[in-house]
Amino acid sequence: MSPHLTEQLRERIIVWHFQRQKKIAEIAQLAGCSWRSIYKILTLHRDFGQTRNPFVRRRSKPRTLNQQNLSFITFILDANPTLFLDEIQEQLLEARNVEVSIPTLSRSLHRLARTNGHQRQQQSEMSCCVQYCNMAGRNL
Known part of the structure; x- marks a missing residue:
């Protein structure tokens, strides 16, 4: 399983796509993730104006021991x-x-x-x- 994308990288994907007009394949290579991840982030940005779904419930609680x-x-x-x-x-x-x-x-x-x-x-x-x-x- 690939690592989770940070919020900063998700925001950068939006900039690369809309402001820099980079292609999906190029963004995927820069971000180190799949095309599907890029499309999902772009869809979330279009639907909610942010890079994460605000209605998704968190799967687990944070670890007790940091x-x-x-x-x-x-x-x-x-x-x-x-x-x-x-x-x-x-x-x-x-x-x-x-x-x-x-x-x-x-x-x-x-x-x-x-x-x-x-x-x-x-x-x-x-x-x-x-x-x-x-x-x-x-x-x-």
Whole structure:
């Protein structure tokens, strides 16, 4: 799946088409997207006067943990890789004033492991921590 087009790029597509009179193929190449995306943006501009449909409901809510919070988690795990999820949760609350559930934290750690290319050993350590928390009767 191709990346989403930023609002700035969408506006630039409108300028390229109407003011600079560029062809659709040229705009698609400049924007790094398909012809269909260009036509969709132009249709939205014609119908609504903007590059996004104002009546479309957002598909999901924004992520609870932003990039700064994820960097903080990575930093504390690099310093102490054996932290439990509830301990990470407490440190997030104390240091960054971010309240997050254990399942959200767990999903974020799995996503971090995938995107940052961490070794499988770290993933197994995280799942061991979760299993230990479950056996110790900690709230998950």
